[in-house]
Amino acid sequence: MMSTPASSLITKDGAVVGVKASGPDGKDYTLYASKGVILATGGFSANVKMRNQYDEIWDKKLDNQVKTTNMPAITGDGINMAVKAGAGLKDMGYIQLLPTTDPATGATNHKIVESTNIYVNKQGNRFVNEQGRRDVLAKAALAQPDHVFYVIGTEQTLLKDKEGRGPYGILISDLLKQKKAFKADTLDELAKKLGMNPDNLKRTVAKWNEFCKTQKGDEFGRMSCEEGNKLPGGPYYASVMTPSVHHTMGGVTIDEDTRVLDKNGRPIRGLYAAGEITGGIHGTNRVGCNAVPDALIFGTIAGREVGK
Incomplete structure (x- = not known):
């Protein structure tokens, strides 16, 4: 569903069971998942507020004058939705600039x-x-x-x-x-x-x-x-x-099966994540030859796990 941004995850009895979204015509949608929800929304390179909120490297100077190589939509929405659903975060202070x-x-x-x-x-x-x-x-x-x-x-x-x-x-x-x-x-x-x-x-x-x-x-x-x-x-x-700003190494915490973990390291039932939305994969400095297989391999694992 194009031009239909998600706004929040739907939770029930401690599990993620769907997503709420809004269409280009202003119509609201409630989408229920039969097996699980996979977050693959990227990082937050285009979100100036989040960049300076979490930054631990650049002295909180990643303001509007510092551009991003990313598309304008990469604003951390998936991360923020996951946090509201109880997700833990890892390495959010590590933000990479392409020189x-x-x-x-x-x-x-x-x-x-x-x-x-x-x-x-x-x-x-x-x-x-x-x-x-x-x-x-x-x-x-x-x-x-x-x-x-x-x-x-x-x-x-x-x-x-x-x-x-x-x-x-x-x-x-x-x-x-x-x-x-x-x-x-x-x-x-x-x-x-x-x-x-x-x-x-x-x-x-x-x-x-x-x-x-x-x-x-x-x-x-x-x-x-x-x-x-x-x-x-x-x-x-x-x-x-x-x-x-090129890449944000931080994001939601996952395990080897791409299950999103809460702040105590316990899996949140029904919630998975892959790609730049996740943290703890690249340390302080990501390189492309690692980030591309990261997204592809963990994306494949997420699909496999949800499809079980």
């Missing part, structure tokens, strides 16, 4: 070079080991002026297809027109377009190129410069970036 996103929208689709290319702030200086964990990169980026930085690449390292489209299928020429990316033949010209000190930028790139030759002595402790990270010469490109 390389669009400052205007939080989207990731304007990427045109490798995310491990050098990060340069508004002053033209590197500020972090670009191969670090997402939380480390995001914290370093938030410490930069206006939370903004640029990922620098060249024509030789550009990620584009034969039609001139970037990794997300958007024409790089369109990204240049929208000023989500910038192109220049020289570093002086690029610095001018980005409003940064050209001497700083040229010094930064020179030091980086020297590290790429020797693979030793990087000032931020980076271990390697891969082929796609090298800056052999112009034309140069820069993508403007900022961190945005």
Whole structure:
């Protein structure tokens, strides 16, 4: 049932037996479950109030200025409904930011070079080991002026297809027109377009190129410069970036059979959950190669358990 948001879980004698919802025409629905209810509503990355209520990492600074990579509907509704039904929560304070996103929208689709290319702030200086964990990169980026930085690449390292489209299928020429990316033949010209000190930028790139030759002595402790990270010469490109909320590691507590547990660790009869709505799966820092199978495998288990 599309465009029919659930508002609450129906409980009877300590068990969850259904869901109340409202349709797009304003009509209310009461939906009863014959075997159980599975919550798969995602996290709360788009809920600013919940982000700052539970945050234990970002000093309660995840306000409206910090965007999200998620769709606007990811507002923690399933978590809040489960709590009202008695569910326990785990790891709610662990919120992940993706460091390389669009400052205007939080989207990731304007990427045109490798995310491990050098990060340069508004002053033209590197500020972090670009191969670090997402939380480390995001914290370093938030410490930069206006939370903004640029990922620098060249024509030789550009990620584009034969039609001139970037990794997300958007024409790089369109990204240049929208000023989500910038192109220049020289570093002086690029610095001018980005409003940064050209001497700083040229010094930064020179030091980086020297590290790429020797693979030793990087000032931020980076271990390697891969082929796609090298800056052999112009034309140069820069993508403007900022961190945005990407994933919430916390959520309702479940057991190995995806049964939602109450605050005392006891299963709530008739209630199951899978995916980002659950907590305790990823620790403090989720990665995609874990989160995708998390949703798929626990979703399969939930379906199997309810179908028994």
